[in-house]
Amino acid sequence: MPNPGVPSATVGRLVTYLRLLTELEEEGTRTTSSDELATRAHVSAFQVRKDLAYFGRFGTRGAGYTVATLRRELRRILGLTRPWTVAIVGMGRLGQALADYPNFDLYDFRLRAAFDADPAKAGLHAGGLVIEPIEALADRVAELGVDMAFLTVPASSAQVAADALVAAGVRGILNFAPAVLDVPETVHVEPIDFLAGLKRLAYQMVRPGDDDAAVG
């Protein structure tokens, strides 16, 4: 019966732990420990245990964690045991690359629609989808029960597109556009901004003195 106030950094790390557990399972490993997960995730074992403690007790003292069990629990915690219906808005190069991406089913993300504002693109195929005109968005989102959208339009139209998605009832946006979106509190946005990442990287390379102390 969880539990408010989970740090968002914790959520990010849980996603990492889940991936590591999947890898361990593929390697045939049956059990693991906070120490092993910590090493692979580049965090401390304290941190791993504290992160898990927000949600319950999943290990056995003296023995560690069962890989399959912990993996199942993390999937449940992260909301990855139910299907999510997804649409793409903006079928430029990035939108098309995402439509072609093969591994969404891995956690039951179901790509069901793709929209573009350019009428010339309507009717073209991308991945297994037919691109639809942006005018169809409201009706189709409602009809398909779209839960979340990949927003891959230019920054200049990101807010307009986000408004349309919100009005249509979408509750989550993975925002690839370099723009801060204004949405109601009931709608969740996760930014994926590689240009911003590139600039953060440039900063780190120009200021080696921040963040970490040098060693030996």
Add this chain to the structure above:
Amino acid sequence: MPNPGVPSATVGRLVTYLRLLTELEEEGTRTTSSDELATRAHVSAFQVRKDLAYFGRFGTRGAGYTVATLRRELRRILGLTRPWTVAIVGMGRLGQALADYPNFDLYDFRLRAAFDADPAKAGLHAGGLVIEPIEALADRVAELGVDMAFLTVPASSAQVAADALVAAGVRGILNFAPAVLDVPETVHVEPIDFLAGLKRLAYQMVRPGDDDAAVG
């Protein structure tokens, strides 16, 4: 003469402020304020001023900031006034999409080489580049003076590719692979993991109670 211990969240926000200033400049706005930047970035005005204070004094009391000046200062702080030579490793769909991306020059990121482990891809064109075999990486990185790399290989080969880049002298990696890289402290990594973002989004949608209190 700055200054250690700048929070990494501050660096991320500086990148946002820079983008907003660029937009303001394009709109023809001459001056702005911590208030205006804060509103557009969805943070508090305190936060804007504190972030800037890590690096100096850029405004005029009573009047605010000159857009052009503050923009120039942020570019300098973020290391965006010098050219960066960039290579792509992994010419799958994502690598090709990045090679085609037109706007790197905007801040003088110069895409100069593209590598792929698949010999069948060597010699193919992508963007303005000819794809080279991965065996050429060490020599070409040294020859071109590559500063940073976009790592767009599958997760299973990410660490091997990172090792090769580090050995070749690359000092920064924009890591698109879903993997935690193990690199020396002198090498900087910035992760861009959209699958992780997707899972964080799923979590938020399943737990509306965390992070923010509901209103109205």
Add this chain to the structure above:
DNA sequence: TATTGTGAACCGGTTCACAGCG
């Protein structure tokens, strides 16, 4: 004995109130 689970201490980032100045 080994490793988890957790309350408390610590630290760092954010918030704030107000001093400083144009």
Add this chain to the structure above:
DNA sequence: CGCTGTGAACCGGTTCACAATA
């Protein structure tokens, strides 16, 4: 008078030491 710049208070996340227990 208005808005910036900043030292201090506050708060929340991380670190830690240790109690719990298989």
